[in-house]
Amino acid sequence: MAFSTITDLDVAAAQRHSSELRSRLLTSTSTTYTTGADGTGNGERVLVLGGTGYIGRALVPELARRGYRPAVLARNAEAKNDAEFADAEIVVGDPTRAQDVLDAVAAAPTAVVISLLSGRRPNDAEECRLVDHDAIVHGIQAAVAHEVQQFVHISDFGAYRPELIPQVYKLQVEGELMGQHHGALDWTIIRPTSYFPYLAMTFGDVKNGEPYRIFDHGEYSVVNPIAREDLAEFIVNHVLREESYGRVLPVGGPWTDDNVVTLKGAGQMMFDVTGRPESWNVVTMASWDKKIARLTRMGRISKQLKPVAYYLEAAKYWSVVDHVAPAYGTRTLRGFMEKLKDREFPTGSFRERMKSGTNLMPTDI
Ligand SMILES: NC(=O)c1ccc[n+]([C@@H]2O[C@H](COP(=O)([O-])OP(=O)(O)OC[C@H]3O[C@@H](n4cnc5c(N)ncnc54)[C@H](OP(=O)(O)O)[C@@H]3O)[C@@H](O)[C@H]2O)c1
Structure with a gap:
């Protein structure tokens, strides 16, 4: 290291x-992606793990606006009072417990699971293992068990040059998805650059x-950071989009x-x-x-x-x-x-x- x-x-x-x-x-001109909302849902349930964090608070309302039915696995039941989750189902549970994740997926037919999970103390190796790896794997395993159509892993642009503890775990999860270590599952990996804060x-x-x-x-x-609103729109563009299955998508903000x-x-x-x-x-x-x-x-x-x-x-x-990644937003x-x-x-x-x-x-x- x-x-x-x-x-x-x-x-x-x-x-x-x-x-x-x-x-x-x-x-x-960065021409990899076209900025703009692309595609809407039809009431499909999308379970967001890590949805109570910085990006989740933009992603969950965006999912609702775009016609999906967002569900958030939250450690704290108070999340149901938060304005960002007004149109979301809150399932109380802890993603570091496999059964809580299985129950959250099984609670209703679930089309997609998205993980935004990340330990809040990136210098704590044990917490990183529990959250940046094990809890995400719980999501993958639950998605496989309940025949979810797509698993979206929000990874990190740092996975191109992993040096820090969470990046190494993010990369490990990517490998497990690509190698179908936990069973057959369509996946999309998104590697954002830094966030504004x-x-x-x-x-x-x-x-x-x-x-x-x-x-x-x-x-x-050099960095081209991305706004959470733009990243949320980008993520939803790739929900249930078959062309995005099996792809790793690096993304940053405007050049x-x-x-x-x-x-x-x-x-x-x-x-x-x-x-x-x-x-x-x-x-x-x-x-x-x-x-x-x-x-x-x-x-x-x-x-x-x-x-x-x-x-x-x-x-x-x-x-x-x-x-530095292709621009969106x-x-x-x-x-x-x-x-x-x-x-x-x-x-x-x-x-x-x-x-x-x-x-x-x-x-x-
Ligand atoms: N920061 C960056 O610049 C950057 C750049 C590229 C990619 N990313 C990645 O983008 C994703 C979203 O980032 P973010 O900023 O939205 O993350 P965040 O605000 O730190 O949110 C982390 C989420 O993980 C949950 N979590 C943290 N520790 C936990 C624990 N011990 N047990 C159970 N749940 C736990 C949090 O739940 P609570 O709300 O209950 O704590 C929260 O929902 C992450 O995967 C991150 O690594 C970040």
């Missing part, structure tokens, strides 16, 4: 690569006048100036949108590498430090690996930041984010 260290040569070459890649994207995580800090952290020049990689960014570019957008003067906290990648190595060594003897080492590695991963990262501008949301310190995982993300925008 450890990265190799970065030399001065890599530092300069990476910046050149990002600049060339970004220019190429901005002067090309992850690129806007430090928006509140910038708004409060704090500097934005970058590694060296801050231009090691436009306000959506294709390096990490420094995301920071510049924040300064621009908040009207704050640019202020950078430049950390050298060489010093970060040393920190990772030291914490990894210490993590071998300290249970508390192991997850910290993981977060430092994850911060590096997201800063150096390109996440119209919404942009800048548009998302414009919506954040007048909002208060708990930004959380680095330490708080480590403790609470993705729960600190603004999810109602």
